[in-house]
Each structure stands twice: as structure tokens, then as C-alpha cells.
Amino acid sequence: MTPAARLRGLKPDWFTDPRVWRTEVLAGLVVALALIPEAISFSIIAGVDPAIGLFASFTMAVTMSVVGGRRAMISAATGAVALVIAPLNREHGLGHLVAAVILAGVIQVALGALGVAKLMRFVPRSVMVGFVNALAILIFMAQVPEMHDVPWAVYPLIIGGLTLMVFFPKVTKVVPAPLVSIVVLTVITLAAGIAVPTVGDKGELPSSLPVPGLPDVPFTMDTLTTIAPYALAMALVGLMESLMTAKLVDDITDTHSSKTRESVGQGIANIVTGFFGGMGGCAMIGQTMINVKVSGARTRLSTFLAGSFLMVLCIVFGPVVSDIPMAALVAVMVMVSFATFDWHSITPKTLKRMPAGEIAVMAITVVVVVATGNLAIGVVVGSVTAMVVFAKRVAHLAGVTAVAGPDGTTIVYTVTGELFFASSNDLVGQFNYNDDPDRIVIDLSAAHIWDASSVAALDAVETKYGQRGKTVEIIGLNDPSADLHGKLTGELTSH
Numbered sequence: 001m002t003p004a005a006r007l008r009g010l011k012p013d014w015f016t017d018p019r020v021w022r023t024e025v026l027a028g029l030v031v032a033l034a035l036i037p038e039a040i041s042f043s044i045i046a047g048v049d050p051a052i053g054l055f056a057s058f059t060m061a062v063t064m065s066v067v068g069g070r071r072a073m074i075s076a077a078t079g080a081v082a083l084v085i086a087p088l089n090r091e092h093g094l095g096h097l098v099a100a101v102i103l104a105g106v107i108q109v110a111l112g113a114l115g116v117a118k119l120m121r122f123v124p125r126s127v128m129v130g131f132v133n134a135l136a137i138l139i140f141m142a143q144v145p146e147m148h149d150v151p152w153a154v155y156p157l158i159i160g161g162l163t164l165m166v167f168f169p170k171v172t173k174v175v176p177a178p179l180v181s182i183v184v185l186t187v188i189t190l191a192a193g194i195a196v197p198t199v200g201d202k203g204e205l206p207s208s209l210p211v212p213g214l215p216d217v218p219f220t221m222d223t224l225t226t227i228a229p230y231a232l233a234m235a236l237v238g239l240m241e242s243l244m245t246a247k248l249v250d251d252i253t254d255t256h257s258s259k260t261r262e263s264v265g266q267g268i269a270n271i272v273t274g275f276f277g278g279m280g281g282c283a284m285i286g287q288t289m290i291n292v293k294v295s296g297a298r299t300r301l302s303t304f305l306a307g308s309f310l311m312v313l314c315i316v317f318g319p320v321v322s323d324i325p326m327a328a329l330v331a332v333m334v335m336v337s338f339a340t341f342d343w344h345s346i347t348p349k350t351l352k353r354m355p356a357g358e359i360a361v362m363a364i365t366v367v368v369v370v371a372t373g374n375l376a377i378g379v380v381v382g383s384v385t386a387m388v389v390f391a392k393r394v395a396h397l398a399g400v401t402a403v404a405g406p407d408g409t410t411i412v413y414t415v416t417g418e419l420f421f422a423s424s425n426d427l428v429g430q431f432n433y434n435d436d437p438d439r440i441v442i443d444l445s446a447a448h449i450w451d452a453s454s455v456a457a458l459d460a461v462e463t464k465y466g467q468r469g470k471t472v473e474i475i476g477l478n479d480p481s482a483d484l485h486g487k488l489t490g491e492l493t494s495h
Contacts, residue, residue: 020298020299021301022174023295023296023297023298023302024297024298024299024301024302024305025301025302025305026175026176026179026295027176027290027291027295027296027297027302027305027306028291028297028301028302028303028304028305028306028308028309029179029305029309030176030178030179030182030290030291030294030295030332031074031287031290031291031295031302031306031309032305032306032307032308032309032310032312032313033179033182033313033321033324033329034178034286034287034290034329034332034333035057035061035074035076035284035287035306035310036054036199036202036205036310036313036314036321037199037202037326037329038057038076038077038284038286038287039053039054039056039057039076039077039310040053040054040199040202040203041079041202042077042078042079042081042082042279043077043082043203043279044203045079045082045083045086046081046082046085046086046089046097046279047086047089047090048089048094048097048279049203050202050203050204050205050206051204051205051206051210052094052277052278052279053077053082053278053279054077054205054206054310054311054314055206055210055273055276055277055278056076056077056273056278056279056280056281057076057077057278057281057307057310058210058278058307058308058310058311059210059269059272059273059276059278059307060075060076060077060269060270060273060278060280060281060307061074061075061076061303061304061306061307061308061310062304062307062308063265063268063269063272063273064265064266064269064303065300065301065303065304065307066300066304067261067264067265067268067269068261068262068265068266068269068300068303069246069257069258069259069260069261069262069263069264069265070245070246070249070250070257070258070262070283071255071257071298071299071300071303072249072253072288072291072292072297072298072299072300072302072303073242073245073246073249073262073283073288073291073292073303074283074284074287074288074290074291074303074306075242075266075269075281075282075283075284075303076281076284076287076306076307077278077279077280077281078238078241078281078282078283078284079142079373080237080238080241080282080374080375080376081234081237081238081279081280081281081282082279083373083374084230084233084234084237085097085100085101085230085234085279085280087230088100088226088227088230092226094216095215095216095217096215096217096223096226096227097279098215098216098217098274098277098278098279099215099217099223099227099274100227100230100231100234100280101231101234101270101273101274101278101279101280102215102270102271102274102275103224103227103228103231104230104231104232104234104235104238104267104270104280105235105266105267105268105269105270105271105272105273105274105280106267106271107231107232107235107267108235108238108239108263108264108266108267108270109263109264109267109268109271110267111235111239111263111267112239112260112261112262112263112264112265112266112267113260113264115260116239116263117239117243117259117260117262117263118259118260120243120244120247120259122383122387123244123247123379123383124358124361124383124386124390125358126358126359126361126362126365126382126386127361127362127365127379127382127383127386128244128247128248128251129342129345129362130361130362130363130364130365130366130369130378130382131244131248131365131369131375131378131379131382132248132340132341132342133341133342133345133346133362133366134365134366134369134370134375134378135285135286135340135369135375136337136338136340136341137337137341137366137369137370138369138370138373138375139285139286139333139336139337139340140333140334140337140338141370142333143330143333143334143337146197146326146327146330147330150196150197151195151196151197153194153195153196154196154197154325154326154327154330157185157188157189157194157196157325157327157328157331158327158330158331158334160184160185160188160331161181161182161184161185161327161328161330161331161332162331162334162335164177164180164181164184165177165178165180165181165331165332165335166335168180168181173296176294176295176296177294178290178294178295178332178335181328181331181332182324182328182329182332185324185325185327185328185331186323186324186325186328189323189325190323194325196325196326196327197325197326197327198322198323198324198325198326199321199322199323199324199326199329200321200322200323201326202326205314205315205318205321205322206311206314206315207314207315207318208315209311209315210276210277210278211276211277212275212276213275213276213277214275215274234270234280235267236376237282237374237376238266238270238280238281238282239263239266239282240375240376240379240380241282241283241285241375241376242262242263242266242282242283243259243262243263244285244375244379245283245284245285245288246259246262246283247259248285248288249288249292252292252293253292253298266282266283269281285340285375286333286336286337286340287306289336289339289340290332290336291303291306293336293339293340294332294335294336294339345362357386357389357390357392357393358386358389360385360389361382361385361386361389362382364381364382364385365378365379365381365382365385366378368381368382391420391421391422392422394417394418394420394422394423395420395422395423395425395426396423398415398416398417398418398419398423398424398426398427398447399415399416399417400413400414400415400416400427400430400431401413401414401416402414402432404437405437405439408437409437409438409439410437410439410440410441411436411437411439411440411441412441412443413430413431413440413441413442413443414443414445414446415427415442415443415444415446415447416446416447417446417447418447418448418450419447419448419449419450419454419457420450420451420453420454421451421453421454423454424451424453424454424456424457425453425457427454427457427458427461428457428460428461428464431461431464431465433464433465433468433470434468436465436470437470438469438470438471439470439471439473440465440470440471440472440473441472441473441475442458442461442472442473442474442475443475443476444474444475444476444477444481445475445476446476447476447481448478448480448481449477449480449481449484449485451484452488452492455484455485455488455489455492456488456492458474458485458489459489459490459492
């Protein structure tokens with residue numbers, strides 16, 4: 001391969017393909033427009049100036065476009081992070097909030113380096129489906145306040161925006177339908193002089209770029225102990241939402257991403273954001289769905305441009321952006337919520353075939369997320385529930401059968417299945433200690449020992465037989481089971 005050919009191979013798709021370039025640029029513009037009111041709303045939740053949330057969205061998106069592990073994913077200021085750090089800002093001020101953001105970033109880098117992303121393998125599909133459906137519900141619920149106690153003209157504008165997004169792609173997909181909807185509704189409201197809530201009503205847009213600097217706090221142990229709990233909570237919530245979003249995008253695009261790089265990247269982005277005075281953030285699921293599922297973006301260019309366009313729109317085109325009706329952005333987010341929801345998961349045909357336990361896990365995940373408004377809590381509760389359901393199901397797969405020897409002096413017990421804390425609890429009661437002959441053989445060829453509880457159960461069986469003057473021989477252990485049994489047998493009970 002020639003040097004020129006190798007150089008072309010290193011260039012990203014958008015560098016050489018005008019169609020990809022167009023898709024990524026327009027997707028970035030749509031996301032930037034949708035980010036503005038969201039960032040302002042989250043700033044209000046955190047109790048800071050709207051510029052703080054907008055700066056965070058800018059620095060998070062631009063930084064993640066370089067260091068992130070999942071291409072086309074959008075990271076910015078989020079509601080989950082705002083909820084976590086709001087009490088710190090309220091009680092100690094903006095300086096402590098910014099310091100907490102930087103510390104949270106450091107924690108995320110450390111957790112990413114330690115391989116915390118590998119825990120994602122323990123999130124089952126039923127939890128993932130519940131996460132997606134709860135996300136769709138939360139996105140829709142977030143739009144409800146924008147449709148309450150508003151001028152009547154808001155409703156036909158929302159309906160018109162939804163209609164455009166449904167039917168415009170049938171005409172052409174060259175321009176994203178959400179962008180067309182935003183432009184058309186803005187022109188209509190301005191030309192007709194329709195008085196409806198606008199982006200400008202959410203708060204004043206910044207007029208200059210953020211300037212880097214250190215947080216205005218005393219660098220003491222008292223400051224560290226004050227911000228540490230908030231920083232840890234922010235780091236965990238941010239990683240959970242980001243990794244779940246990355247997994248969701250992996251499924252949508254049928255591509256793989258580095259979760260470890262994503263974890264470290266989130267930390268780097270929060271450190272950068274903190275030094276620029278932002279409120280921190282993580283992956284934005286709604287905006288990511290706009291970028292990936294609605295607009296069709298697939299590269300880092302869209303993520304970079306989303307952050308860049310955000311600042312350009314605020315600083316250069318602030319007056320124009322301020323006139324965008326909120327109804328246009330509400331319509332976009334309602335369409336995103338409907339596109340995000342996994343409708344197949346709740347069809348009667350699907351529910352009839354799915355195991356009851358998985359349906360319960362999915363429902364619990366949805367209920368907890370919607371009730372708490374926290375996606376991370378819902379995922380943790382759903383995953384724990386799934387593990388309990390799995391343990392209960394597997395526990396019933398262990399069985400014991402007895403066959404008497406031909407001479408009447410020996411009995412062979414065959415144990416089958418997976419032996420762990422849930423299934424081994426009933427193991428001790430499966431033997432006839434009083435009536436069995438003097439020699440007992442326990443055959444574990446068709447079983448596997450997973451934990452200390454199972455070894456303790458086998459020890460208890462041997463002890464009960466020993467108290468009656470009978471001998472027990474355990475045979476058929478596979479290598480891992482024999483290794484665990486050899487290390488722990490006789491060591492788990494006090495004497």
C-alpha cells in the first residue's frame with residue numbers, strides 16, 4: 001500500500017464522503033438547537049446561571065468528540081447530574097460545585113482505568129429494555145410542563161411539527177425532518193406574530209466563550225470532605241447513564257464501542273468542563289437519539305459540531321435562536337420519545353412468550369426510573385431484581401437422586417445442577433441419614449460447585465453422617481469444583 005493510500009485509510013468517513021459530511025453537519029445543528037433549552041432547564045435545576053449549563057454542554061460535547069469511546073454519542077449537561085449537585089451549590093456556592101465536577105472527573109478516570117465498564121455485562125436485556133422504555137417516558141414527561149398553561153396556539157404548532165416530521169422524510173431525507181420542523185415553525189410564528197413561549201423565555205444566552213480558571217474555593221481538607229460525597233455520586237450516576245447510552249447506541253448502529261475509553265473520556269470531559277466553570281454532565285440520551293436514530297449521524301464530527309454550533313448559535317445568532325418557539329423543540333422531543341420506546345416489547349404476542357420473571361424485571365425497571373426520575377437507580381434495582389429472579393430459577397435446577405448398591409452396604413447419591421447459595425440451602429435435607437447404609441457415595445459428576453455455601457452444605461452432610469458412624473465419599477468433582485472444595489472443606493465451621 002502506498003503512503004497516500006495509507007493516509008486516505010486514516011481519514012474519517014466524513015472527510016471524503018460529502019453525503020456523510022452533510023448528514024453529520026445537519027445532525028449536529030439539530031442537536032445544538034435542542035441542547036439550548038435543555039441546558040438552560042438543567043441550569044435552573046442546579047441553581048446556577050443558564051450560561052453555566054450551556055458552557056458545560058459545549059465543553060462536554062467538544063471534548064467527548066475527541067476522547068469518547070462511542071462515536072456519535074452526545075454528552076452535555078444533564079438533569080441527573082444537576083439533581084445530584086444542586087444541594088452542594090445551594091449550601092456552599094458555585095465554587096464548590098465546580099470543584100466537585102473536577103473531582104468527579106478524576107474519580108471517573110480512575111474507575112474507568114480500573115475496568116468498571118466491564119460491569120455492564122451484568123446488565124440483562126430485560127433491564128436494558130426497561131431502561132429504554134423508561135427513558136422514552138421520561139423524555140415525554142419532560143415536555144408536559146411545556147404544554148401546560150400555555151397559549152392555545154402552542155398545540156397546533158406541536159401537531160404541525162409532528163406532522164412535518166412524520167411525512168417530510170417521505171419526500172426527502174437529505175435534510176433532517178426535525179431541522180425542517182424547527183425552521184418552518186419559527187418562520188410561521190415570526191411571520192404571523194404568534195405570541196408563544198420561546199427559547200429566549202428560558203433564560204439569557206451567553207455572549208462570549210467560557211474562560212478557563214481554577215474553582216474559587218480554599219484548597220483544604222474541609223473542602224475535599226465537603227465535595228467528595230457529591231463528586232462520588234455524580235461520577236457513579238454519570239458513568240451509569242453514559243455506559244447504558246453507549247450500549248443502546250451500539251445496538252442501534254450494530255457497532256461496538258470501547259466502554260473503558262468512554263468511562264475515562266467522561267472523566268476527562270468533566271475535568272475540562274470544571275476548569276471552564278461548567279456544571280459537568282454525562283451522556284444525554286434524548287439528544288443522542290436525535291443525533292443517531294432521528295438524524296442518522298454515525299461519526300465524531302456530529303458530536304463536535306453539536307457543541308460548536310451550540311456556542312455559535314448562542315453568541316452569534318443569539319437573537320434568532322431566542323425566537324425559536326418552544327413548541328418546535330417540544331415536537332422534536334415528543335417524536336424522539338415515540339421513536340425511542342420499544343413498542344415491540346409490550347405487544348401481547350411478545351408478553352405471552354416472555355418468561356414472567358423477565359416481564360417483572362422490565363416493569364420494575366420502568367416503574368423505579370419513572371418514580372425516581374433517575375435512570376441509574378432504575379438500572380441498579382432492575383439488575384438486582386434480575387439476579388434474584390435468575391438465582392431463584394437456577395436454584396430449582398439442582399436435584400438429588402439415590403440408588404442403592406447391589407450388596408446393600410452402599411448407596412450412591414447423584415447430585416445434578418448448579419450448587420450455589422440459593423440451591424445448596426436445600427441440599428442438606430435431601431439425604432436419609434438414619435436409614436442409609438454405612439457407606440455413602442455422593443456423585444457430583446453432573447454438578448458444579450460455585451461458592452462457599454455449597455462447600456459448607458457438603459461439609460454439613462458429611463458431619464451428619466459422621467455423627468452416625470457412617471463414611472462419605474465425594475466423587476466426580478470437575479477441576480474448578482475440586483479446587484474450591486479442597487481449599488474450603490473443613491474450614492467453614494467453628495470448632
